[in-house]
Amino acid sequence: MAAKRSPRKRARAKTSDIHSRLTESVQQIWLAGLGAVAKAQQGTPQLLEELIAEGAQLNTRMRGAASRTMRSVVGNLQDSLSAGVSGVRGQASEAVDNLEKMFRTRVRRALTQLGVPSGQEIEALSKRVDALNANIGKLAARRSAPPRRRVHAKAESRPTSAP
Numbered sequence: 810m811a812a813k814r815s816p817r818k819r820a821r822a823k824t825s826d827i828h829s830r831l832t833e834s835v836q837q838i839w840l841a842g843l844g845a846v847a848k849a850q851q852g853t854p855q856l857l858e859e860l861i862a863e864g865a866q867l868n869t870r871m872r873g874a875a876s877r878t879m880r881s882v883v884g885n886l887q888d889s890l891s892a893g894v895s896g897v898r899g900q901a902s903e904a905v906d907n908l909e910k911m912f913r914t915r916v917r918r919a920l921t922q923l924g925v926p927s928g929q930e931i932e933a934l935s936k937r938v939d940a941l942n943a944n945i946g947k948l949a950a951r952r953s954a955p956p957r958r959r960v961h962a963k964a965e966s967r968p969t970s971a972p
Contacts, residue, residue, distance in 0.1 A: 820889040824882055831875065838871070 842864065849857035921927075926934070 816889040816892045820886050823885060827878055827882055831878065834871070838867070 845860040845864070846857075849860055917927075
């Protein structure tokens with residue numbers, strides 16, 4: 810199974826391909842120029858002037874093509890770099906998140922082994938303490954209130970006898 814090439818490798822391959830085509834074109838132009846000079850030396854001065862004019866036109870076209878090619882290469886390279894940077898950023902962010910989760914897990918485990926209560930346990934205890942304080946407040950209020958007189962039902966139902 811063939812592995813996919815990374816954007817960086819594709820950009821390098823494309824750049825290398827463009828570079829080799831450009832080098833080949835430059836060599837052909839150089840050789841054509843040498844041949845033209847040799848013919849011009851053997852022929853007429855008018856032929857040399859025609860070759861110079863054609864060379865100037867070709868030079869203009871080649872510079873435009875080279876400029877477009879370079880812009881394309883630079884654009885592709887920028888795209889590849891942006892994609893690579895985005896990928897690295899995502900991986901770094903993910904690694905930091907994983908590291909943070911591992912740290913939290915280990916700290917929680919260490920605190921549990923030391924017998925330190927969790928936040929939930931502390932909250933539950935706090936609620937229980939609040940409820941106990943409320944009950945103590947009610948009991949204290951009952952004790953500080955004046956005692957109610959108890960009327961005995963038996964005493965009131967008996968007729969009093971006269972002496």
